[in-house]
Every structure is written in C-alpha cells, then in structure tokens.
Amino acid sequence: MGRRWIFFFLFNVLYWAAESCIVPYLGPYYESRNLGGVQIGLLGGAMAVATIISSFVLNFLADSSGRPKLVLLCCSAGLIGMAALIRVSGIFSAIFVSAFFFYFLKAPLASISDKLILDSIHKTPELYSWFRLGGSLGYAIGSLAIGMIIAWHGILAVFPVFMAVMLICLTTILPMPIVTRKEGACQRPKQHDYVAVLRHKRFPFIYGTLALWGLAEAALSFYTLHLQKQGFDSRRIGLLLSITMFGEVVGFLLTVKLLKKKVPEKTIILSFICQLIRSSSLALMFPFPILILCQFIGGFSLPMIWASTTYLAHEAFPVRMGNVAQGFKVIAYYGLAQLIGAPFCGVLYQYISSSSVFWMVTSVCIFYITGYGLSQAFRR
Numbered sequence: 001m002g003r004r005w006i007f008f009f010l011f012n013v014l015y016w017a018a019e020s021c022i023v024p025y026l027g028p029y030y031e032s033r034n035l036g037g038v039q040i041g042l043l044g045g046a047m048a049v050a051t052i053i054s055s056f057v058l059n060f061l062a063d064s065s066g067r068p069k070l071v072l073l074c075c076s077a078g079l080i081g082m083a084a085l086i087r088v089s090g091i092f093s094a095i096f097v098s099a100f101f102f103y104f105l106k107a108p109l110a111s112i113s114d115k116l117i118l119d120s121i122h123k124t125p126e127l128y129s130w131f132r133l134g135g136s137l138g139y140a141i142g143s144l145a146i147g148m149i150i151a152w153h154g155i156l157a158v159f160p161v162f163m164a165v166m167l168i169c170l171t172t173i174l175p176m177p178i179v180t181r182k183e184g185a186c187q188r189p190k191q192h193d194y195v196a197v198l199r200h201k202r203f204p205f206i207y208g209t210l211a212l213w214g215l216a217e218a219a220l221s222f223y224t225l226h227l228q229k230q231g232f233d234s235r236r237i238g239l240l241l242s243i244t245m246f247g248e249v250v251g252f253l254l255t256v257k258l259l260k261k262k263v264p265e266k267t268i269i270l271s272f273i274c275q276l277i278r279s280s281s282l283a284l285m286f287p288f289p290i291l292i293l294c295q296f297i298g299g300f301s302l303p304m305i306w307a308s309t310t311y312l313a314h315e316a317f318p319v320r321m322g323n324v325a326q327g328f329k330v331i332a333y334y335g336l337a338q339l340i341g342a343p344f345c346g347v348l349y350q351y352i353s354s355s356s357v358f359w360m361v362t363s364v365c366i367f368y369i370t371g372y373g374l375s376q377a378f379r380r
Contacts (some may be wrong), residue, residue: 005131007176008117012134014169015076015109020142022083022162024241027225029086029155030095039092041346044221046096047103048339054107055331062112072112073173078105080163087159111330116176118314128307133252136303140245147238206312209268210332212368213305216275216361217333218341223282226354230285240295244278247299254300255307264308269372271304272365279361 030040058075062068082102089095117131142165149157227237251274258267278298281291309329348356 005120005177007172008113008120008131009134011113011169011172011176012132013138014165014172015113015138016135017138017142018162018165018169020139020241020245021146021165022158024143024220024224024237025146025150025155025158026086026099027221027223028228029158031225032155033095035092035095037346037350038343039346040221041343041349043096043099044218044342044346045339046100048342050100050102050104051107052331052339054104055111055328058108059111059330062108062115068112068116069173069176069178072109072116073170075105075109076166076170076173079109080166083159083162083166087156107330114310116178118310120177128310130252130256132303132307133249136245136248136252136299139248140242143238143241143245145238147234147241150234150238202312205265206309207328207332209305209368210309210329212364213272213275214333215341216279216364218345219279219357219361221342222345222349222354222357225349226282226357229354236288240292243292244295244299247296248303249299250296251300251303252307255303258304259307259311264312267304267308269369271301271308272368274298274301274304276362276365276369279358279365283355283358283362285355 026043027040030043035043058071062071065071079102082098082105085098086095086102089098114128117128121128121131146158146161149161224237227240232240255267258264258270274297277294278301281294281298285291286294306329313329345357345360348360
C-alpha cells in the first residue's frame with residue numbers, strides 16, 4: 001500500500017468534516033422552512049428508506065463491477081448537487097425528494113471506504129480504527145468551524161461550506177490504493193451468497209445490535225433542536241459537538257487496544273454504557289460543565305460499536321461479499337431502525353417534549369445492556 005494509505009485517512013477527515021457541517025443542522029434548517037416535528041420525522045424516515053435501497057443497490061454495484069472507487073467518486077460528486085437542491089427547494093415535497101436522493105447517494109460512502117481500508121489491512125483488521133480516527137478529527141474540526149460560521153452568517157451557510165469541503169474530498173478518492181486479496185479476488189457475489197450472509201450465525205447479533213443502536217441514534221436528528229430549546233446558541237452547540245468528536249478520537253484509540261485483545265462483544269457493551277451516559281445527560285439537562293463531560297464520554301460510543309461490528313462482519317463473511325456485508329451495517333444502523341425511530345422521535349418531539357426523545361434513547365440502552373447481561377447469565 002505504501003504511503004498512499006494517507007488518502008484513506010484524508011478521505012475520512014474531509015468526508016466527516018463535510019457531514020458535520022450539514023447533517024446536524026438539517027433539523028434547524030427544516031424548522032426555518034416552517035416544517036413541523038412530524039414532517040421532520042418523515043424526512044428522517046425518507047432517509048431510512050433511501051439508505052436501505054441504496055445500500056443494496058450501490059454496494060452490490062461496487063462488488064459486482066469491481067470498481068468501488070468509481071462508485072465512491074460518483075456518489076460523492078452527486079452529494080454536492082443534492083445539497084444544492086435541498087437549499088433551493090421551496091416546498092415540503094421538493095425538500096423531501098432532494099433529501100431522499102441526498103441520503104441515497106450518501107449511504108454507501110462509509111461502507112465502501114471501509115471495505116477498501118479493510119482489504120488494505122486484511123491481516124491486521126484491528127488497525128481499522130486508526131483510519132476512522134480521521135473521521136472523528138474531521139467532525140470535531142468541522143463542528144467547531146460551522147458553529148462559528150452559522151453565528152456569523154446564519155443557517156443557510158451550511159450548504160456552501162458542505163459543498164466546498166466535499167469538493168476537496170473528491171480529490172482524495174482517485175489516489176486511493178486498491179489491494180486485491182487472492183481469496184475470492186476474481187469472484188463475483190451470487191444469489192446464494194446473500195442467503196448465506198442472512199443465515200450466518202453471527203448475523204442476528206451484528207446487525208440486530210446495530211438496528212437497536214440506530215433506533216437510539218435516530219434521536220440525533222433532534223439533537224440541535226433540543227439544545228436550541230434549552231437556550232443554547234450555535235457556538236455552545238458547536239462546542240458540545242466538538243467535545244463529542246474529541247471523545248470519539250479517544251474512543252478510537254481505546255477501541256484499537258480492545259480489538260487487539262479480541263473482545264468485540266465487550267467493546268459493544270461499553271459503547272451502550274457510554275451512550276447511556278450521553279443520552280441521560282441530555283434528557284436531564286445537567287449543568288453545562290457536567291454536560292460537556294458526559295458528551296465527551298458519549299463520544300466513545302460510536303467508534304466502539306462501529307469498529308467492533310466492522311471487525312465482526314469482516315471476519316464472518318466472504319471477501320466477495322465485502323461491500324454488501326459492510327452495507328448491511330448501514331441498512332441496520334441508518335435504515336431499518338431509523339425508518340421506525342425517526343418518525344417516532346418526531347412525534348415525541350412535537351407532542352410531548354424534546355427531552356422525551358433522549359429518554360427513549362436512554363431506555364433503549366438500558367434494555368440492551370440488561371438483555372446482554374441476562375443472556376450471559378443464562379449461558380453460565
């Protein structure tokens with residue numbers, strides 16, 4: 001792979017920096033266009049449907065064509081155009097269609113880049129976290145920057161900033177190395193491969209866990225709105241997002257050490273505990289210094305669960321199904337769970353309170369931790 005590994009790292013830095021500039025602020029943007037909580041929830045549901053379809057279609061295309069970098073490049077370029085359409089759309093139906101295709105093109109980016117990275121380090125998959133560390137750094141820097149930019153120029157500034165960062169991100173894709181593994185290198189996925197993935201004994205644990213996690217993460221569509229309702233300005237919101245991302249940096253470093261010890265299941269449980277700390281602090285709205293600490297600890301959660309399930313999927317499924325196996329993660333995490341979670345959170349937000357959204361997350365975390373503990377007790 002040589003020194004070209006740096007392009008994987010740079011892609012993660014720039015892609016996640018771009019995401020930090022737009023995704024957390026789509027909720028406030030929709031609200032600025034006079035959309036209600038239920039409509040915002042429906043847009044989250046559209047994201048889920050787009051993610052499910054895209055993760056099947058575009059990840060299969062990346063596997064079957066043998067040209068994952070071309071798919072990655074086209075989707076990244078298309079995101080820029082879709083962001084522009086969301087910006088100029090004036091009515092709910094136009095925003096809905098634009099947002100649908102925005103998430104359709106966005107869905108496979110992480111899974112395809114994950115597959116390219118894992119093929120390059122297939123003998124030491126635990127090093128994956130070092131590459132995704134760039135994503136946390138990019139998100140932290142982007143969150144700080146966009147918070148200040150919004151304070152100066154308003155919510156509409158998120159669109160040109162996102163498009164500019166994604167344009168730079170495009171330049172990191174073509175130089176990415178492709179390492180072809182001998183095992184299954186010349187094979188294409190067949191219909192029975194999909195059946196084998198679905199029947200695999202690890203399938204329920206890997207993807208069921210991510211589905212529950214996605215149900216909790218659906219609340220993040222209302223993260224910025226919740227904080228705004230508590231009287232936080234864009235600078236303080238940006239600071240909290242950045243603190244969370246710096247927590248992710250630490251989380252990735254911890255995850256590298258944990259996965260070297262081959263304990264992905266225990267790492268997943270730790271991720272739910274960290275998420276529990278984060279969500280309960282938002283539901284109860286602790287004093288700001290304690291809230292900062294809880295958001296920092298909560299930042300550990302995503303790298304722990306994402307790296308652990310990536311590791312498990314990579315170890316469990318055949319090489320020729322790599323993009324599809326990683327794509328199933330996106331379906332479970334962003335798709336099926338948020339198809340239910342986002343509209344449900346929208347109802348909670350509009351008809352009960354913004355805090356109730358994060359009580360839901362807290363309940364999901366307690367349910368999973370308790371269920372895992374009981375299952376281990378019965379095994380003994």
